[in-house]
Amino acid sequence: MKIVREWCMYCGECAGVCPRCLIEVGEATITFDESSCKDCEICVQACPVRALIKEE
Amino acid sequence: MLIETDVLIIGAGPAGSSAAKHAALNGADVLMIEKKSEIGAPKRCAEGVSKDGLIELGIEPSSRWVTSEINGVRLVSPNGTDVWLTEDTVKLPEMGYVIERKVFDKHMAMDAARAGADIMIKTLARGLERKDGHVIVKAERMGEEFDIKAKIVIGADGPESRVGRWGGLKTAVKPKDMESGAQFEMVGVEMESDTALEFYFGDVAPGGYAWVFPKGKDIANVGLAVIPTLTEKSAYEHLLDFVKNCPTTKNATAVELNIGGDPVGGILKKIATDNVMVVGDAGGMVNPLTGGGIISGMQGGRIAGQIAAAAVKDNDFSEKRLAEYGKRCKEEIGDSFNKYMKSRDYLESLSNEELDSIAKVFRETEFEKISTSELLRVLVKVSPKALLKLGKLF
Structure with a gap:
């Protein structure tokens, strides 16, 4: 489960590193297919502005 | 439909x-x-392109998107030792433009x-x-x-x-191959030359480097890229530190923030x-x-x-x-990429002290031209560790 903070800039880096291709980034939208997420948190670490937070 | x-x-x-x-x-x-x-x-993007590249593509430079012409490079090691490579001192320039993407x-x-x-x-x-x-x-x-x-x-x-x-x-x-970048476009940047690209190496940007790319007058793209697996801080946090501590940017003001990944x-x-x-x-x-x-x-x-x-x-x-x-x-395109990849691994392995000592030797070295491969060619000559890792490539 990810939380996207309001300062996300939709750069798409998280989508590029997601090993399961679960993140869709539009011009000002970001959507996770959470049903298939394995909580690897690679996206959380890659974010240049720490806009992704894992929610327990 | x-x-x-x-x-x-x-x-x-x-x-x-x-x-x-x-x-x-x-x-x-x-x-x-x-x-x-x-x-x-x-x-x-930091917006640098080479002149040769544009010529090869048949693209005529236009004043609509060229913001500055580059004729030199300034490399800065962690302790501030800088190496200047400019058209005045180096033959066969292979330089370019900073553009407006x-x-x-x-x-x-x-x-x-x-x-x-x-x-x-x-x-x-x-x-x-x-x-x-x-x-x-x-x-x-x-x-x-x-x-x-x-x-x-x-x-x-x-x-x-x-x-x-x-x-x-x-x-x-792969996470180790995705650089995480952050950049400000800034005004009031105090560059030593507004026609030289500046590169900063070492802890300022683990796995990558920081840059100041001039865009005319006192304007520049000031940014850096890091490999997230090599640092606890985000690219943005590294950028804030860099801008605050770098003499060139400490009085500058940001007018734009850019972020994004770069697959290397x-x-x-x-x-x-x-x-x-x-x-x-x-x-x-x-x-x-x-x-x-x-x-x-x-x-x-x-x-x-x-x-x-x-x-x-x-x-x-x-x-x-x-x-x-x-x-x-x-x-x-990709022919040269393999050796550049090995060079990146090598640069990543250098401590701040090693970078400082290389910069010191570079200052006393004559370069034949300004290019990435020429820099690496000289590096192999001055650093035994570089010779060991890259000697066969350059």
């Missing part, structure tokens, strides 16, 4: 526009879609349109499936969902590179499969050492566009027909 086209290009950056232009010039029916409302904005990208898209390509903006690709030898791409524009039927799809969707994966290519970027793992092993090709960042067409990818992406785009159009004429969109693309990209 169903739109039919020969070649669909997803993403209107320079690589996508180059593919669109050359596919159209070679007779294919071309549609390029872009998810954003403005092509070129926001930039995710917002304007440049749009002009490249206009070139594609003038060559005959259609463009749809604010149009997001959401998925892809193959059907009867064609590809159906699910798209969405301003709330309207529709299908695009194409013979060939070219993924130019940047570091996200989802199109390739939908098509069965392994385009996911080199050209992917496989960049074409049945009906699907990837170009630019989506295919890893980025110099693994410098992170630069405008020219190489556009070269890849040109090759992809030509081959896509030829495949349409042959009515053969199979992996076998498109495999020529991977071969030509490796020959024409």
